[in-house]
Amino acid sequence: MSDDVNETSIQLEKIIHPLPAMHLAQLTAFAFGLPPLYFCREYLSLDEETTINHCKQRILNLIANGEVSLQQLTHLLVEKEYFDSDEARLRLGPTPTE
Numbered sequence: 001m002s003d004d005v006n007e008t009s010i011q012l013e014k015i016i017h018p019l020p021a022m023h024l025a026q027l028t029a030f031a032f033g034l035p036p037l038y039f040c041r042e043y044l045s046l047d048e049e050t051t052i053n054h055c056k057q058r059i060l061n062l063i064a065n066g067e068v069s070l071q072q073l074t075h076l077l078v079e080k081e082y083f084d085s086d087e088a089r090l091r092l093g094p095t096p097t098e
Contacts, residue, residue, distance in 0.1 A: 008063055008070070012056065012060060012063070012070065012073070013056075015070060015073055016052075016056065016059075021043060021048040021055070021085070022088045022089070023082050024055040024056075025040045025055055026039075026083065027059075027073065027076060028055040028058050028059055031062055031072075032058075032062070036082065036083065037083070037092060040088050040089075040092055043055075059073065
């Protein structure tokens, strides 16, 4: 891993570390310019760690491609409204397996 990529990953981790998986999934959707619950359904059946890793990789790809910056992510965290995990699950309705 190059130093720039490693440094970006460390900085991103500082921003997202305390976030639960569904909150991070919403941040990821906002970073892509999508509705907040766009990725949440995809991650409903996954555990927290897997979801966080998937979202982190998606965000790192956006940063690497110059589509979003760490500063923009910080602004999204402050400016947007987020559903807590329970509310996000309720808004998505039952999963196909239920």
